[in-house]
Amino acid sequence: MKPTHHLDDATLLSYSSGALPAALAVVASTHLECCAACRAHLLDADQIGGMLMQQQRVDAPAHAAREVMLALLDAEPAIQQAAPPPDIVEEHDLDRLPSALHPWFGHSMRALRWRRVAPGVQRIRATGIGGGDLMLLRIAPGSKLPLHSHGGSELTVILDGAYDDMLGHFGPGDVADLDSGVHHQPVTSPGLPCICVAATDAPLVFSGWIARTLQPLFGF
The missing domain is CATH 2.60.120.10 (Jelly Rolls)
Structure with missing residues (x-):
């Protein structure tokens, strides 16, 4: 499957920083399992976030750092294609629930x-x-x-x-x-x-x- 609706930049920022509430993070992870574009964008957010954290320690206010990160995410991604983690299944198995849902709902749709x-x-x-x-x-x-x-x-x-x-x-x-x-x-x-x-x-x-x-x- 190739999703056409994606996670918002602000959601990816919150997910990357660990600030997204747990329930929302589970759903974000579910989308990331099947969306290479958002995985690539997330890696960009992780890398940009690391650089901004270094800068913020010196002189950048928190709100300014966030605005800079959003602007950078709007630019052309530095990573065109992220390699999926080992547990990501690209083929659509009608019975298998996404891995992010297993702790909460089990593995099988039919069950x-x-x-x-x-x-x-x-x-x-x-x-x-x-x-x-x-x-x-x-x-x-x-x-x-x-x-x-x-x-x-x-x-x-x-x-x-x-x-x-x-x-x-x-x-x-x-x-x-x-x-x-x-x-x-x-x-x-x-x-x-x-x-x-x-x-x-x-x-x-x-x-x-x-x-x-x-x-x-x-x-x-």
Whole structure:
């Protein structure tokens, strides 16, 4: 798979520095397993971050260093292709979950035990992870999710199936890197259920009163 939606530069910076909340870092790692472009960009961020840390010790304020790093990341990457780590599987195995998810959900897609939380929506929530909420979602084909925004950050990676929203078409490997400024309504594609892993660091903000009323029951 070759993803067309990638991690934001700011997310890569946070991931590189270890500042990304744990749940979000798991989803970022899931995308990085299948995205050579983001792995290359991450290596650039690691290298630039090391140089800026040296400079910051001398005279650079923290906010200035971050702005410099973002500007450098916008430039042409110094590394055109990163070699994937040994445990990365480039071929799409429909049963194998990405390695980053194994500690939380096991290895096999078929072995997952889903729980219905809403019409057409099933979920498995990870337990014991700090720094946000991590879950697998299985959404029936042709489903329209409630219109919503985000109370904080959200990362979602498609494992199988697809959905469309105002940001475009998201298929296997794609990541939706969203913040509180995004207001959208995903609609899953016909044919296959949309299976994704999602992490948030704050609850979603639903627009309709029915969705807001039922939100505590659904746990989103």
